[in-house]
Amino acid sequence: MSIIDFDEAIAILSGISVPFEKETIHLDEADNRILAENICADRDYPPFNRAAMDGFAFMQADWDKGLRKYQITETIFTGQPAKYPLNSGYCYKIMTGAATPEMANIIIRKEDGEESEGRVTLHSEALKPYQNIARKGEDCKAGTLLLSAPSKCTPQVIALLATVGKTTLQVYRLPKVALITTGDEVIDPAASLNPFQIRNSNQYLLRSLLHQWKIKPILCEHVKDHKKQLTNILKEALEADLVVINGAVSAGDADHVPAVLQELGVRTLFHKVNIRPGKPVLIGKGQSGTIVFALPGNPLSCLSTFTIFVEHYLYRCFGYQTRPSQMRPFLEVRTKKHGLTEFFPVRTSNSGGLNLIPFNGSGDVTAGVHAQGLAMQPAALMQLNKEALITYYPFHHHFNSAL
Ligand SMILES: Nc1nc2c(c(=O)[nH]1)N[C@H]1C(S)=C(S)[C@@H](COP(=O)(O)OP(=O)(O)OC[C@H]3O[C@@H](n4cnc5c(N)ncnc54)[C@H](O)[C@@H]3O)O[C@H]1N2
Numbered sequence: 001m002s003i004i005d006f007d008e009a010i011a012i013l014s015g016i017s018v019p020f021e022k023e024t025i026h027l028d029e030a031d032n033r034i035l036a037e038n039i040c041a042d043r044d045y046p047p048f049n050r051a052a053m054d055g056f057a058f059m060q061a062d063w064d065k066g067l068r069k070y071q072i073t074e075t076i077f078t079g080q081p082a083k084y085p086l087n088s089g090y091c092y093k094i095m096t097g098a099a100t101p102e103m104a105n106i107i108i109r110k111e112d113g114e115e116s117e118g119r120v121t122l123h124s125e126a127l128k129p130y131q132n133i134a135r136k137g138e139d140c141k142a143g144t145l146l147l148s149a150p151s152k153c154t155p156q157v158i159a160l161l162a163t164v165g166k167t168t169l170q171v172y173r174l175p176k177v178a179l180i181t182t183g184d185e186v187i188d189p190a191a192s193l194n195p196f197q198i199r200n201s202n203q204y205l206l207r208s209l210l211h212q213w214k215i216k217p218i219l220c221e222h223v224k225d226h227k228k229q230l231t232n233i234l235k236e237a238l239e240a241d242l243v244v245i246n247g248a249v250s251a252g253d254a255d256h257v258p259a260v261l262q263e264l265g266v267r268t269l270f271h272k273v274n275i276r277p278g279k280p281v282l283i284g285k286g287q288s289g290t291i292v293f294a295l296p297g298n299p300l301s302c303l304s305t306f307t308i309f310v311e312h313y314l315y316r317c318f319g320y321q322t323r324p325s326q327m328r329p330f331l332e333v334r335t336k337k338h339g340l341t342e343f344f345p346v347r348t349s350n351s352g353g354l355n356l357i358p359f360n361g362s363g364d365v366t367a368g369v370h371a372q373g374l375a376m377q378p379a380a381l382m383q384l385n386k387e388a389l390i391t392y393y394p395f396h397h398h399f400n401s402a403l
């Protein structure tokens with residue numbers, strides 16, 4: 001199978017992604033899930049003319065006549081309507097958050113009045129109509145589309161759902177994911193290790209990346225570079241919707257993943273892409289439809305290929321068009337000597353431009369930690385110049401559609 005370019009790989013992934021089914025869950029379970037329905041305002045917000053200050057509510061007409069001393073009709077607390085209408089020369093004493101009756105169209109803060117024996121004398125400068133009153137419907141009108149699917153249930157979205165009384169909601173079902181790491185030298189982080197062993201950071205990286213979607217793997221195993229063991233675990237894994245397997249995917253004598261996948265009937269959609277890092281990446285489709293992502297073992301290759309390929313696929317299956325990326329100005333100069341598309345770790349400056357994170361290669365374990373995302377140097381561009389606009393894939397991404 002010939003090596004393909006990055007755009008072609010993305011097009012293949014777009015072509016095989018099918019939206020996940022929908023399910024109904026309770027709001028309590030909704031954190032970080034992806035909404036599969038639009039959300040509209042169930043009523044006006046605010047639902048009534050809401051007092052924005054503790055103070056005194058009265059008619060502007062009275063004020064304009066020069067009246068500064070008012071008789072207090074009643075005190076209005078939150079959650080209750082006023083009992084009495086407002087007459088000229090009278091005011092309500094009102095609490096922040098309470099419903100201001102229609103007739104009252106000004107509130108003066110408590111601090112700007114002197115209250116004694118049921119009367120208040122107000123000292124204030126010029127007044128504006130509806131001063132200190134948040135008007136009914138000024139935030140949004142009943143029926144307004146507030147959020148369109150798909151949207152991630154971020155804390156703000158959760159609050160909005162609670163606000164509009166949406167306690168059961170339709171979300172995209174989570175895929176069943178099997179996660180496998182490989183390598184004789186790779187051991188559990190809790191085990192003691194010899195100088196030639198390394199800890200299994202990629203299993204933790206991948207679990208955490210999946211957790212951003214609330215996906216908890218149904219199978220999470222590490223296997224040695226042993227063909228029989230790998231075959232057995234992959235057989236089991238292929239019962240999932242998605243298999244993410246890491247390492248043993250390139251050209252070494254112990255890199256059994258491509259051969260075992262083939263023996264198990266997984267059709268290779270592509271193996272090797274003209275990118276760095278991550279060139280050996282393999283994507284396949286099992287006989288029962290399982291999508292297999294075989295990601296290279298180097299830590300930065302693993303992070304990078306998950307970010308650009310697995311996330312692209314997941315975003316599509318969760319109803320989005322693509323994994324989010326942005327065009328940002330590059331603040332440095334970067335050269336390369338080959339015709340591969342390169343992805344490299346970057347930080348954003350205060351101005352929003354991108355700065356390089358120095359690193360040696362995809363085996364570095366520290367580069368990812370200091371990066372806020374990956375930037376792309378296109379295959380044909382041997383030098384990225386200062387101020388060039390380049391594609392940036394932020395690691396932390398909320399992708400809630402603008403309305
Ligand atoms: N002759 C060739 N050699 C290599 C090629 C090639 O095209 N021809 N590609 C290179 C590239 S690029 C990469 S990337 C690596 C990827 O190889 P594998 O996916 O087969 O990964 P491994 O060999 O298993 O491991 C590579 C590296 O990563 C470390 N590793 C593996 N698993 C983990 C883990 N779970 N946690 C932390 N670190 C892990 C492993 O110890 C190795 O150092 O191949 C190049 N070679």
Ligand code: MOO
Pocket residue numbers: 275276277278279280296298301361362363
């Ligand atoms: O391109 Mo590999 O993914 O660097 O080590």
